[in-house]
């Protein structure tokens with residue numbers, strides 16, 4: 432994820448709202464203890480997710496791919512006290528760390544963590560959803576999109592991470608490259624949504640359900 436100039440990335444980071452001490456600590460512990468800490472969204476995208484939740488005045492949000500809980504806690508911050516965020520993952524060490532931080536956060540009470548395969552977890556979450564954040568295995572992106580779209584209310588948002596895949600979408604080679612490129616093409620041609628592909632971090636597709 433090094434296709435944006437470091438100085439520009441740092442500048443954007445510095446002029447984005449602070450994430451607060453708990454999320455900074457979560458980020459540090461993720462880097463110390465979990466594999467692939469680069470998967471954590473971080474301050475720039477985390478604050479964007481919180482902003483989107485606030486702008487939508489969302490009350491029900493679903494996340495696919497919790498990891499250590501950074502993006503879940505970021506979005507939960509934007510929810511009202513009676514808001515609900517469902518998030519799911521299959522990786523026990525990541526789930527354990529996420530639970531610890533959900534417990535420590537004042538926003539943790541809004542979060543329900545569903546353990547197991549995402550497609551099974553999606554079935555358990557009832558409509559209507561105001562926003563969905565897709566950030567798990569890339570090969571299943573279209574499956575997740577199709578599974579959540581009927582549950583999203585009209586005017587709601589599906590936000591999809593890593594859609595530029597470090598620039599590899601320009602010349603797809605392996606299975607994940609092709610999966611993401613095909614996902615981008617499919618949703619762009621889908622009349623049920625209107626989309627904007629943001630060049631934030633590794634690419635963030637914002638798809639508004641008509």
Ligand SMILES: C[S@@+](CC[C@H](N)C(=O)[O-])C[C@H]1O[C@@H](n2cnc3c(N)ncnc32)[C@H](O)[C@@H]1O
Pocket residue numbers: 470471472473495496497498499500501502503519520521522525547548549550566567568
């Ligand atoms: C990119 S990370 C999520 C990062 C997280 N949103 C954040 O900002 O910190 C992707 C996560 O998806 C999870 N995952 C991968 N395949 C999955 C599946 N089939 N069902 C549920 N979770 C899955 C992985 O265990 C991993 O924790």
